[in-house]
Amino acid sequence: xxxxxxxxxxxxxxxxxxxxxxxxxxxxxxxxxxxxxxxxxxxxxxxxxxxxxxxxxxxxxxxxxxxxxxxxxxxxxxxxxxxxxxxxxxxxxxxxxxxxxxxxxxxxxxxxxxxxxxxxxxxxxxxxxxxxxxxxxxxxxxxxxxxxxxxxxxxxxxxxxxxxxxxxxx
Amino acid sequence: xxxxxxxxxxxxxxxxxxxxxxxxxxxxxxxxxxxxxxxxxxxxxxxxxxxxxxxxxxxxxxxxxxxxxxxxxxxxxxxxxxxxxxxxxxxxxxxxxxxxxxxxxxxxxxxxxxxxxxxxxxxxxxxxxxxxxxxxxxxxxxxxxxxxxxxxxxxxxxxxxxxxxxxxxx
DNA sequence: ACAATACGTCAGTGTTGTTGACATTCCAAG
DNA sequence: CTTGGAATGTCAACAACACTGACGTATTGT
Numbered sequence: 001x002x003x004x005x006x007x008x009x010x011x012x013x014x015x016x017x018x019x020x021x022x023x024x025x026x027x028x029x030x031x032x033x034x035x036x037x038x039x040x041x042x043x044x045x046x047x048x049x050x051x052x053x054x055x056x057x058x059x060x061x062x063x064x065x066x067x068x069x070x071x072x073x074x075x076x077x078x079x080x081x082x083x084x085x086x087x088x089x090x091x092x093x094x095x096x097x098x099x100x101x102x103x104x105x106x107x108x109x110x111x112x113x114x115x116x117x118x119x120x121x122x123x124x125x126x127x128x129x130x131x132x133x134x135x136x137x138x139x140x141x142x143x144x145x146x147x148x149x150x151x152x153x154x155x156x157x158x159x160x161x162x163x164x165x166x167x168x169x170x
Numbered sequence: 171x172x173x174x175x176x177x178x179x180x181x182x183x184x185x186x187x188x189x190x191x192x193x194x195x196x197x198x199x200x201x202x203x204x205x206x207x208x209x210x211x212x213x214x215x216x217x218x219x220x221x222x223x224x225x226x227x228x229x230x231x232x233x234x235x236x237x238x239x240x241x242x243x244x245x246x247x248x249x250x251x252x253x254x255x256x257x258x259x260x261x262x263x264x265x266x267x268x269x270x271x272x273x274x275x276x277x278x279x280x281x282x283x284x285x286x287x288x289x290x291x292x293x294x295x296x297x298x299x300x301x302x303x304x305x306x307x308x309x310x311x312x313x314x315x316x317x318x319x320x321x322x323x324x325x326x327x328x329x330x331x332x333x334x335x336x337x338x339x340x
Numbered sequence: 341a342c343a344a345t346a347c348g349t350c351a352g353t354g355t356t357g358t359t360g361a362c363a364t365t366c367c368a369a370g
Numbered sequence: 371c372t373t374g375g376a377a378t379g380t381c382a383a384c385a386a387c388a389c390t391g392a393c394g395t396a397t398t399g400t
Contacts, residue, residue, distance in 0.1 A: 144314020
């Protein structure tokens with residue numbers, strides 16, 4: 001096993017980590033997340049939207065026809081909080097809200113052409129930075145990046161994360 | 171070069187990344203950040219503090235005697251926003267605010283014993299999850315994790331991130 | 341018929357961010 | 371020594387986004 005700088009393993013094969021290493025990891029998450037959201041935030045503020053709108057658009061694009069309840073548990077917010085965002089997106093003609101066929105209580109959400117376009121714009125801005133970071137770090141790093149992030153998720157949230165891979169090739 | 175699943179390189183040696191791969195990376199960041207903040211958030215809400223208090227405590231602990239302006243640019247918020255948080259922390263006896271010796275305009279911030287204790291509690295909760303994730307993913311993954319996150323930071327923020335390593339062994 | 345589910349909405353509250361304005365203190369350059 | 375500007379603190383107003391609690395409606399399942 002090749003060890004990176006500053007990491008070591010004891011005889012039990014357990015990774016030994018100093019407080020300093022963990023603290024750097026915490027700070028890396030903090031600073032990286034800022035960069036991660038910086039570009040979409042700029043675009044969103046032009047239309048006086050916020051991060052919540054971006055998240056909603058992202059996951060509706062991801063799962064077209066999804067129900068409100070499903071989106072709710074993916075985002076992990078209350079229905080009141082989501083509703084505020086959804087209402088503006090529907091009013092602005094970015095999101096479609098259609099009554100369910102089998103179950104008429106449900107509302108199926110999807111993006112309009114405008115919504116799809118705007119989501120693409122946001123997605124591109126964020127993807128560009130992600131791609132640049134991936135290329136700079138290299139393919140092996142990307143594997144590690146994903147592994148650590150997945151190990152950091154709450155199990156309940158990880159289910160949602162994995163559900164998007166069902167029947168999709170990565 | 172060993173390629174992870176779904177990644178490939180073209181003849182120019184440039185990493186080829188599909189929209190789907192990038193989208194998964196974006197979602198990984200989103201879901202992981204939730205897990206990342208979940209444990210401290212619980213502890214903070216017991217004292218009716220928020221994430222902003224945690225961040226302030228973290229970086230004051232990191233750089234004892236730092237000035238308000240320095241903390242401001244690290245956190246990337248306005249002085250008004252930071253001031254509100256600092257005021258409560260000072261009132262609650264967690265943070266010390268001392269007038270500068272050379273430059274008396276500056277206020278040097280540091281943690282009291284209580285503040286240090288509370289910061290430790292928060293830090294431990296977050297570190298525990300980070301350590302678990304690191305161990306689950308393995309040492310090579312940790313290297314990659316850090317590499318990608320660093321490549322994702324804005325250059326201006328990265329300076330702050332790196333400043334904490336000056337003269338420190340990792 | 342009745343309970344539960346899915347959704348929407350109203351009202352109130354809290355944290356965290358923003359701008360803008362203004363006062364104070366202090367250093368440093370003219 | 372005066373003055374400009376930097377560093378700090380504070381006030382007010384506002385917005386985004388989260389929360390709780392409550393209520394109403396339509397629909398579904400038992």
